Amino acid sequence: xxxxxxxxxxxxxxxxxxxxxxxxxxxxxxxxxxxxxxxxxxxxxxxxxxxxxxxxxxxxxxxxxxxxxxxxxxxxxxxxxxxxxxxxxxxxxxxxxxxxxxxxxxxxxxxxxxxxxxxxxxxxxxxxxxxxxxxxxxxxxxxxxxxxxxxxxxxxxxxxxxxxxxxxxxxxxxxxxxxxxxxxxxxxxxxxxxxxxxxxxxxxxxxxxxxxxxxxxxxxxxxxxxxxxxxxxxxxxxxxxxxxxxxxxxxxxxxxxxxxxxxxxxxxxxxxxxxxxxxxxxxxxxxxxxxxxxxxxxxxxxxxxxxxxxxxxxxxxxxxxxxxxxxxxxxxxxxxxxxxxxxxxxxxxxxxxxxxxxxxxxxxxxxxxxxxxx
Amino acid sequence: xxxxxxxxxxxxxxxxxxxxxxxxxxxxxxxxxxxxxxxxxxxxxxxxxxxxxxxxxxxxxxxxxxxxxxxxxxxxxxxxxxxxxxxxxxxxxxxxxxxxxxxxxxxxxxxxxxxxxxxxxxxxxxxxxxxxxxxxxxxxxxxxxxxxxxxxxxxxxxxxxxxxxxxxxxxxxxxxxxxxxxxxxxxxxxxxxxxxxxxxxxxxxxxxxxxxxxxxxxxxxxxxxxxxxxxxxxxxxxxxxxxxxxxxxxxxxxxxxxxxxxxxxxxxxxxxxxxxxxxxxxxxxxxxxxxxxxxxxxxxxxxxxxxxxx
Numbered sequence: 178x179x180x181x182x183x184x185x186x187x188x189x190x191x192x193x194x195x196x197x198x199x200x201x202x203x204x205x206x207x208x209x210x211x212x213x214x215x216x217x218x219x220x221x222x223x224x225x226x227x228x229x230x231x232x233x234x235x236x237x238x239x240x241x242x243x244x245x246x247x248x249x250x251x252x253x254x255x256x257x258x259x260x261x262x263x264x265x266x267x268x269x270x271x272x273x274x275x276x277x278x279x280x281x282x283x284x285x286x287x288x289x290x291x292x293x294x295x296x297x298x299x300x301x302x303x304x305x306x307x308x309x310x311x312x313x314x315x316x317x318x319x320x321x322x323x324x325x326x327x328x329x330x331x332x333x334x335x336x337x338x339x340x341x342x343x344x345x346x347x348x349x350x351x352x353x354x355x356x357x358x359x360x361x362x363x364x365x366x367x368x369x370x371x372x373x374x375x376x377x378x379x380x381x382x383x384x385x386x387x388x389x390x391x392x393x394x395x396x397x398x399x400x401x402x403x404x405x406x407x408x409x410x411x412x413x414x415x416x417x418x419x420x421x422x423x424x425x426x427x428x429x430x431x432x433x434x435x436x437x438x439x440x441x442x443x444x445x446x447x448x449x450x451x452x453x454x455x456x457x458x459x460x461x462x463x464x465x466x467x468x469x470x471x472x473x474x475x476x477x478x479x480x481x482x483x484x485x486x487x488x489x490x491x492x493x494x495x496x497x498x499x500x501x502x503x504x505x506x507x508x509x510x511x512x513x514x515x516x517x518x519x520x521x522x523x524x525x526x527x528x529x530x531x532x533x534x535x536x537x538x539x540x541x542x543x544x545x546x547x548x549x550x551x
Numbered sequence: 552x553x554x555x556x557x558x559x560x561x562x563x564x565x566x567x568x569x570x571x572x573x574x575x576x577x578x579x580x581x582x583x584x585x586x587x588x589x590x591x592x593x594x595x596x597x598x599x600x601x602x603x604x605x606x607x608x609x610x611x612x613x614x615x616x617x618x619x620x621x622x623x624x625x626x627x628x629x630x631x632x633x634x635x636x637x638x639x640x641x642x643x644x645x646x647x648x649x650x651x652x653x654x655x656x657x658x659x660x661x662x663x664x665x666x667x668x669x670x671x672x673x674x675x676x677x678x679x680x681x682x683x684x685x686x687x688x689x690x691x692x693x694x695x696x697x698x699x700x701x702x703x704x705x706x707x708x709x710x711x712x713x714x715x716x717x718x719x720x721x722x723x724x725x726x727x728x729x730x731x732x733x734x735x736x737x738x739x740x741x742x743x744x745x746x747x748x749x750x751x752x753x754x755x756x757x758x759x760x761x762x763x764x765x766x767x768x769x770x771x772x773x774x775x776x777x778x779x780x781x782x783x784x785x786x787x788x789x790x791x792x793x794x795x796x797x798x799x800x801x802x803x804x805x806x807x808x809x810x811x812x813x814x815x816x817x818x819x820x821x822x823x824x825x826x827x828x829x830x831x832x833x834x835x836x837x838x839x840x841x842x843x844x845x846x847x848x849x850x851x852x853x854x855x856x857x858x859x860x861x
Contacts, residue, residue, distance in 0.1 A: 218659075218662070222666055270646040270647065272646075272650060322836070322839075322840055326840050328836075328839045328840050329789060331593060332782065332785060332786045332789065332835070332839060333836055333839065335779065335782045336782070336783075336786070336832040336833075336835050336836050337832075337836075338779075339779055339828075339829070339832040340829050340832050340833065343825040343826070343828050343829040343832075344825070344829070346825045347823055347825035347826065350825075351823075470650070470654055473647070473650065474654075477647065509662075509666075510661065510662050510665040510666065512657075512658045512659075512661035512662040512665060513658065513662050514658070515654055515657060515658025515661065515662075516654075516655050516657075516658030516659040516662055517658070518654055518658065519651050519652065519653070519654030519655025519656070519657070519658055519659075520651070520655055521651075522647060522648070522650060522651030522654060522655075523633070523637050523643075523648055523651035523652065523655065526637065526643040526644050526647045526648050526651065527636075527637045527641040527643045527648070528641075529641075529643060529644070530641045530642050
């Protein structure tokens with residue numbers, strides 16, 4: 178190998194290929210474009226975009242409270258996003274995050290209230306597991322329908338969201354309703370406060386930051402190892418890359434698709450449990466805060482890589498916190514953030530074309546080099 | 552409980568069912584145009600929301616229902632162009648782009664509603680028009696022939712869409728780019744252009760579906776007005792086997808279940824409303840599971856077309 182080619186090869190090994198750099202740059206460009214369109218919307222609403230965005234950045238990063246809130250919001254985004262990584266890697270589109278969060282939260286409310294005598298060291302992990310199981314069950318239903326009957330999982334997961342929402346509305350107004358609210362006659366749609374030993378420990382006093390954030394980061398590493406270092410993970414990725422090739426090499430494609438959707442549901446379920454145990458300490462209406470959808474954005478932004486999803490979740494956590502602050506400071510409804518998130522999705526999936534073309538060009542160039550080198 | 556079986560109640564349920572089928576029909580038949588050309592547009596709900604807002608805003612401020620309908624059509628077209636650009640020109644994953652479009656429509660309609668209207672208001676939308684003679688038939692006239700123009704339009708769309716899709720040259724092109732784009736391309740059909748037109752027709756009809764909610768059925772706008780009806784419409788396309796008549800039966804089945812559920816609540820039958828609201832969604836899943844393998848979907852559904860591939 179000639180010295181300059183060898184140098185390039187070494188540099189590529191050390192710093193990643195220019196393609197990887199390019200792949201990370203594209204989502205950022207998409208984000209900038211979405212923010213630019215957001216700025217135009219702000220101008221139409223007669224708000225100075227610079228002031229609004231400055232409030233947003235300041236709100237998310239300008240204080241200890243802002244930073245911890247960003248981390249608190251990034252936690253469910255990361256957890257949902259991890260599940261999305263697993264599902265999308267198997268070419269299974271999971272839109273059911275909202276419903277899976279809800280059933281996870283429901284289970285994580287019921288369990289500590291039922292086993293309230295258990296000590297914390299036992300109650301917290303088992304509640305998280307129960308949340309995982311509930312979400313997984315909610316993901317398993319569309320998963321098995323896809324595997325056995327080839328029912329489109331996008332549609333069933335959307336329907337499961339609506340069913341979970343009604344299920345929560347039903348339970349929160351009946352068996353799970355706060356007895357204090359019933360005696361006081363307020364009938365608030367919320368559950369009883371969970372026993373204190375089931376709460377996740379606060380990491381910084383006077384803030385909402387809790388150990389769930391650390392759990393989420395640890396799980397990101399575990400999902401990375403699972404997808405890239407285990408046989409099951411390899412099979413899941415193989416199914417997503419080329420289902421026909423996977424089938425011919427003896428991989429059970431439907432089984433792995435159902436499995437990935439079940440796991441995706443489980444991670445969203447943990448997100449629901451973490452919201453209940455770490456933030457609210459009870460079940461409330463609107464517990465999902467739309468994380469089921471914004472988690473998809475985080476995962477896509479992170480290149481469907483568990484570790485890439487960590488910074489992406491932080492970015493969008495910050496965007497959500499900043500959006501709330503902006504709403505208070507310049508009276509722009511935070512629905513603007515939802516619209517911007519939608520645009521980010523469109524631009525990120527739209528820009529994949531260039532990243533594919535880039536990869537194809539590089540492959541062709543590599544083939545040519547190979548030929549020249551003989 | 553006996554009330555349920557009275558003639559007036561049955562007539563009431565059926566009248567509501569015809570009305571409630573309207574948004575499903577527009578949105579699902581529109582989606583059939585799009586899907587038969589090979590493009591799944593999951594953003595229907597987002598298009599419905601933003602068009603529902605646009606038409607409501609225009610009617611609120613000008614009082615003209617026709618300008619309101621026009622606004623819904625224009626907004627639907629713009630959203631369709633955006634979806635077509637992302638999924639046809641940029642060849643993006645259609646399922647995810649649709650979700651992006653949905654989030655964009657949901658966020659933008661809520662943003663505009665909060666900044667320009669603020670509270671829930673009502674408008675005078677499309678009024679019921681009694682069809683001469685037919686509308687005077689007892690019971691039957693009340694059920695079928697005393698609706699607003701948008702309701703009649705939805706039902707007339709069924710034979711119209713069937714004719715366009717099955718009996719015209721364009722319909723054949725639409726089908727060919729959805730079944731075998733490479734073959735269509737080799738015969739000189741401009742695949743991208745047919746798909747653009749199909750997606751835009753679908754989006755315009757989704758826009759009218761939104762308007763049918765905000766300026767005809769409900770005459771109001773609020774956050775997330777559609778509550779996922781656009782997604783049910785997409786499911787109805789699968790259920791109806793990509794055929795307008797199949798979609799008609801599906802839409803009527805759904806709207807009847809919905810109307811039944813609403814009337815049960817009005818009559819005070821003791822079913823928790825949450826369970827009742829759940830019913831159509833459970834029914835969708837069951838219907839998809841039962842019907843999914845009965846009909847073959849367009850072969851190139853969800854597959855972007857690139858010349859020189861395959």
